[in-house]
Structures are given as C-alpha cells and as structure tokens.
Amino acid sequence: MPKQLVVLLHGYGADGNDLIGLGSYWQQALPEALFVSPDAPAPCAENPFGFQWFAIDLDRTISRVTGTPPAREVIVNFLIDLWAKTGLSARDTFLVGFSQGAMMALHVGLSLDQGLLGIVSFSGAFIPPDGFESGLSAKPPVCLVHGDLDQVVDPKLSQEASVMLQTHGYDVSYHVSPGVAHGIAPDGLDFATSFILAQLAAAND
Structure with a gap:
C-alpha cells in the first residue's frame, strides 16, 4: 500500500502523460508513493489532442480568475475519491503542477481545510x-x-x-x-x- 500520493496536474493543451515522467524521476526519492496524473476535464480549444483545466481567452488574467473555481471542484472531487480509494489523506499528498496545472495546484491546495x-x-x-x-x-x-x-x-x-x-x-x-x-x-x-x-x-x- 502506498504511503504518499503525488498528484501531477499538466499544463494547457497537454494530458496526464505529459507529467507522469516526473513519477519515474522521483520514484527513488519517494519509493512508497503512488503517482497519479489525470487528464484535465475539457478538450483543449487550441489542441484537439490535449486538455485544459480552463479556457484561455484574450485576457489571460480574467480567464484565470473565472476559470479556476469550476476546475477546482473537479480536482477536489478527484482528490476526495483518490483518498477514499487509497486510505490516505491530504496530509500524505503532494500536489504538483506545471503552468496551468500549477495554477490549479496552488488554487486548490491553498483552499483545503486539511x-x-x-x-x-x-x-x-x-x-x-x-x-x-x-x-x-x-x-x-x-x-x-x-x-x-x-x-x-x-x-x-x-x-x-x-x-x-x-x-x-x-x-x-x-x-x-x-x-x-x-x-x-x-x-x-x-x-x-x-x-x-x-x-x-x-x-x-
């Protein structure tokens, strides 16, 4: 059974495979960790083969402010389900992100009670x-x-x-x-x- 979780959130237009390589890199440092890299919930508007946590419009600042709250709910629900399945909790979890995924990691991770x-x-x-x-x-x-x-x-x-x-x-x-x-x-x-x-x-x- 894993003792830690590392959840990897990819950037705009990518998918879960884009960051899962970090799991291989960190496996030696975290031999008892489970690495999980989900796809974002929506197809990317600019890349039909990738996904997005939220859409990017001409004003990127507004896009971030309006886009992060709905995507937050998706990630929080994913984490709750993952914790239930593994028996682990927030205290055992690293949330890691790149670019748009990093924005979500910070937005979600700093909104949790635990x-x-x-x-x-x-x-x-x-x-x-x-x-x-x-x-x-x-x-x-x-x-x-x-x-x-x-x-x-x-x-x-x-x-x-x-x-x-x-x-x-x-x-x-x-x-x-x-x-x-x-x-x-x-x-x-x-x-x-x-x-x-x-x-x-x-x-x-």
Missing part, C-alpha cells in the same frame, strides 16, 4: 481561492519554481505569489531557473526534489 504534505508549482501563478484572505484554510508548505525567460507565464507571477504567500504566513521555497523559458529545467527539478524530501523528513520527525 493541509497537504506540500505543493509544487512549476511556471505557474497564484489565483487566491475564495476565503484566502480570512486565513482559515490550512497552510501547507509551497515550492515555486520559474524560468526567468518564460514568455508564456510571466516569471513575476511566481515572485508575486511568493511575496503574497509569505505575507500570509506560508512557508515558501522559491527558485528562479536562469536562462530557462517555459519548462522545467534540471536545477528547478533538483530544487523541487529537495523541497519534497524536506517535507517528508519533517513529517517523519
């Missing part, structure tokens, strides 16, 4: 869920990784997320990958791996 083991956001942005300002939700540790040459999702969005989350009392690990565009570079992956191992060590203390 804290996750950790959240990893690669090339993402933070769209605060309803009630975030109240400070009543759990405060799981957060890892933010972004390439400084990203032209798809502005690197400043991760920097802003880091400041906002720390201001609200979150433990944030923030890393900028120099010379990296919209993707996950080896240094960013190593940083995220160290973050994951640190959370496991803290949980086992």
